[in-house]
Amino acid sequence: MATILATPGEWTHVTLAGAGQYDPDEGLAAAERAGAWSAWRQAMTTGPETLVALIDRAGLRGRGGAGYPTAAKWRAARAQDDTVRHVVANGIEADPGALVDRTLMELDPHAVIEGAALAAYAVGAHAVHVAVKAGYQLAVERLRAAVAAAEDAGYIGVNAMDRGFDLHVEVRPLQGAFVLGEETVLIHALQSDRGMPDQRPPYPTARGLDGHPTVVNNVETLASVPWIVRNGAEAFTAAGRNGLAGTKLVQLSGTARHAGIAEVPMGTPLREVLERVGGGMAAGSTLKAVLVGGPAGGFLPESALDTPLDPAALEAAGAILGSGQILVVDQRACIVELGRLMERFMSDESCGKCIPCRIGTRRLYELAERATAGRPRPTDPQLLQALSADVRDGSLCGHGICAPNPLTSGMRYFADEYDAHFTAGTCPAGVCQPLRVTTVAATTAH
Numbered sequence: 001m002a003t004i005l006a007t008p009g010e011w012t013h014v015t016l017a018g019a020g021q022y023d024p025d026e027g028l029a030a031a032e033r034a035g036a037w038s039a040w041r042q043a044m045t046t047g048p049e050t051l052v053a054l055i056d057r058a059g060l061r062g063r064g065g066a067g068y069p070t071a072a073k074w075r076a077a078r079a080q081d082d083t084v085r086h087v088v089a090n091g092i093e094a095d096p097g098a099l100v101d102r103t104l105m106e107l108d109p110h111a112v113i114e115g116a117a118l119a120a121y122a123v124g125a126h127a128v129h130v131a132v133k134a135g136y137q138l139a140v141e142r143l144r145a146a147v148a149a150a151e152d153a154g155y156i157g158v159n160a161m162d163r164g165f166d167l168h169v170e171v172r173p174l175q176g177a178f179v180l181g182e183e184t185v186l187i188h189a190l191q192s193d194r195g196m197p198d199q200r201p202p203y204p205t206a207r208g209l210d211g212h213p214t215v216v217n218n219v220e221t222l223a224s225v226p227w228i229v230r231n232g233a234e235a236f237t238a239a240g241r242n243g244l245a246g247t248k249l250v251q252l253s254g255t256a257r258h259a260g261i262a263e264v265p266m267g268t269p270l271r272e273v274l275e276r277v278g279g280g281m282a283a284g285s286t287l288k289a290v291l292v293g294g295p296a297g298g299f300l301p302e303s304a305l306d307t308p309l310d311p312a313a314l315e316a317a318g319a320i321l322g323s324g325q326i327l328v329v330d331q332r333a334c335i336v337e338l339g340r341l342m343e344r345f346m347s348d349e350s351c352g353k354c355i356p357c358r359i360g361t362r363r364l365y366e367l368a369e370r371a372t373a374g375r376p377r378p379t380d381p382q383l384l385q386a387l388s389a390d391v392r393d394g395s396l397c398g399h400g401i402c403a404p405n406p407l408t409s410g411m412r413y414f415a416d417e418y419d420a421h422f423t424a425g426t427c428p429a430g431v432c433q434p435l436r437v438t439t440v441a442a443t444t445a446h
């Protein structure tokens with residue numbers, strides 16, 4: 001299990017409020033002593049409209065990357081003229097280096113299930129599908145135990161809480177590529193179809209699982225909901241900073257002094273996360289960049305560390321909130337080589353449905369590969385910029401839209417390093433080993 005990093009005392013715990021407060025293997029009573037299911041009881045007495053209004057006032061936005069307002073999504077599904085609706089809890093955590101959702105599901109499975117139940121109640125859905133990355137065995141076991149316990153207690157199931165509300169919750173382990181985390185692919189996978197992203201509209205809130213209105217929310221988004229019901233919208237808003245509400249789970253890795261998972265106020269500048277949570281750089285390391293958002297994220301230099309944890313601000317800076325990963329990179333790394341590795345991943349994981357992503361990410365990878373191998377072509381810098389824009393603007397889903405980030409952010413902030421690779425064929429960090437062809441005079445043995 002990942003290490004939970006200590007955070008300053010004045011920072012509020014929302015999604016990690018229940019983590020460590022009970023042993024998930026001890027049963028429902030232990031979880032309830034830590035506050036589990038009290039929000040459910042409360043919300044059932046005040047009704048779904050009150051719940052949606054509360055989440056709206058709280059300013060909760062999706063934690064799955066894009067930051068879409070949760071109440072607006074719920075309202076869109078609720079407004080559909082259909083008697084069948086679904087809620088999907090997205091616990092796929094597609095970024096292979098991320099452990100944030102896994103940690104949350106393992107430490108506080110009841111918060112995820114209770115949050116998903118609340119979302120279902122809010123939108124009038126009678127089915128919740130908790131989709132979990134297949135390798136997350138402990139999370140699957142604990143989530144299933146939480147569902148079984150809540151059913152036995154009559155909190156969910158047929159005629160939940162004796163209020164005439166039926167709610168069936170299933171936990172589905174699913175295996176797939178990076179794009180499985182994308183909401184329309186996830187819906188296909190839950191239907192046991194081959195998964196490729198759909199063109200939108202229609203959005204899943206109008207036409208999702210089996211053609212019915214479906215809300216897809218990240219598990220962290222859902223785990224915030226019971227806390228908001230218990231503590232109020234204002235407390236949630238106050239937990240964030242710089243005009244943003246609530247908290248975000250992030251994962252520090254690489255050459256920070258401390259690596260692990262931490263819950264930080266939304267809107268906290270990256271510099272503060274690195275210094276106050278990560279303890280600064282590890283001994284012997286000097287900061288060169290942080291890769292924010294996982295393999296589709298962007299490399300930000302020291303001068304951009306005042307960027308707050310805010311999807312819009314990070315995007316403007318060339319990164320994404322994505323999986324919440326913050327990979328700290330020191331002076332020994334080559335940004336071009338790291339960009340090449342990320343692009344390789346994005347290219348390999350492209351589902352192939354649309355040409356800008358399928359072919360474009362491959363060409364982007366090849367451009368980076370030529371640069372690190374010491375055989376760039378004179379037009380490669382211009383080609384890289386133009387192709388990145390085409391891939392971003394022409395792709396069907398977020399995979400292709402974000403795929404150029406590791407290279408474009410590198411070119412933007414580490415222009416000298418790119419220039420050295422592109423024009424001089426050298427690697428200032430001494431990481432890349434350009435292929436050199438040397439002529440050796442033949443000697444003849446007598």
Ligand SMILES: Cc1cc2nc3c(=O)[nH]c(=O)nc-3n(C[C@H](O)[C@H](O)[C@H](O)COP(=O)(O)O)c2cc1C
Pocket residue numbers: 061062063064065066067068090091092093094095178179180181182183184216217218219221222397398399
């Ligand atoms: C390539 C790709 C991968 C994604 N992976 C995840 C993921 O692992 N987990 C997740 O919650 N959302 C992921 N998303 C975003 C989802 O499509 C969707 O926006 C999100 O689950 C909605 O939940 P939210 O509103 O609570 O953020 C991914 C999107 C793309 C384009």
Ligand code: SF4
Pocket residue numbers: 179196197349350351352353354355357358395396397398399400401
């Ligand atoms: S952008 Fe990439 S991952 Fe998304 S649909 Fe197109 S090919 Fe598939």
